[in-house]
Amino acid sequence: MCNTLTFNTYGISSSHVLNSKIPQLEDEDHTLVYACHYWGEHLKHATRDDSFRAQAQPLLRTFFHQKALFWLEILSLAKAVSSAKKSLGAAREFLEGYDNDLAVFAVYVLEFVTHFEYPIAMAARHVYVSALPFSPSNSRIFQVYAPRLPNLFSVTSGRREDWSDAPVTGNGHDDEVRSVSFFQDGSRLASASWDHTVRIWDSKTGEAISPPFKHDSSVWSIAVSPDGKLIASGDLDGALSIWDSETGTRKLNLTGAHKRVIESVAFSPDGSRIVTGSRDKTAKVWNTTSGEL
Numbered sequence: 001m002c003n004t005l006t007f008n009t010y011g012i013s014s015s016h017v018l019n020s021k022i023p024q025l026e027d028e029d030h031t032l033v034y035a036c037h038y039w040g041e042h043l044k045h046a047t048r049d050d051s052f053r054a055q056a057q058p059l060l061r062t063f064f065h066q067k068a069l070f071w072l073e074i075l076s077l078a079k080a081v082s083s084a085k086k087s088l089g090a091a092r093e094f095l096e097g098y099d100n101d102l103a104v105f106a107v108y109v110l111e112f113v114t115h116f117e118y119p120i121a122m123a124a125r126h127v128y129v130s131a132l133p134f135s136p137s138n139s140r141i142f143q144v145y146a147p148r149l150p151n152l153f154s155v156t157s158g159r160r161e162d163w164s165d166a167p168v169t170g171n172g173h174d175d176e177v178r179s180v181s182f183f184q185d186g187s188r189l190a191s192a193s194w195d196h197t198v199r200i201w202d203s204k205t206g207e208a209i210s211p212p213f214k215h216d217s218s219v220w221s222i223a224v225s226p227d228g229k230l231i232a233s234g235d236l237d238g239a240l241s242i243w244d245s246e247t248g249t250r251k252l253n254l255t256g257a258h259k260r261v262i263e264s265v266a267f268s269p270d271g272s273r274i275v276t277g278s279r280d281k282t283a284k285v286w287n288t289t290s291g292e293l
Helices: 030-044 050-077 081-095 100-122 126-131 140-148
Strands: 177-182 188-193 197-202 219-224 230-235 240-244 250-254 262-267 273-278 283-287
Touching (some): 030 050, 030 081, 050 081, 050 100, 050 126, 050 140, 081 100, 100 126, 100 140, 197 230, 240 273
Parallel strands (some): 177 219
Antiparallel strands (some): 188 197, 240 250
16 A cells, blocks of 8 residues: 555646546556555454564554555545544554554544545545645644645645644534534533434544434434433424434434424433423423433
């Protein structure tokens, strides 16, 4: 994989064209695409003995210090940018305790992907046109790769110095996000959208960490229980749903809980009750377990 990856591997003529406007690449190297997509999965299941890690280390060092951006190009064209986070996580785990500096660099690349996943997924060349130029000036990904790309755009003002003040974006909903709620420890958050779904996100990376929980209509309100085990959501049709946050199982589906949209939901401090507020001018308190008023 490292031997094949180069800048603009497939020779795209314009730096500004969206992936959707690029004809199917007839000469696409499916072996390369497979390697780019699944190397992390293979590494995840590889042996952790030092002899194997000694063989893999120089390959991973070359990959991270010279080829990582070219890899993201291929994933973009293969519509697989989202798989990058799992591969980078596998690399970090594989390297920890053996080459901690390289393990940390895997985290630096993960930061880059987390903040620029959407533009990179839209257009492969955005790796260089927007993502790298707008990376914080103190970030290792910028410091390592910018000198290798002499024709990189120069951002004269407005660029951040560090990732810490850069926003994290989660992409996955297909319509407006109406409400969000953090889990108690802040590690995750749940979102309610007009696309009829509830989703759970890693608050540090922006990665969706569960399949969508599906309502029959637009979801307007959401709350996470104090212990993080349950999610309550209210929808446009006045239905109240209570979900198991780990499995996505709908534990209660109270259709007709209200006559109009449920605009607000909240758990009691002990999690035993849920209060809902609706545009039908009523507020109701429900038993979390039985669904009784």
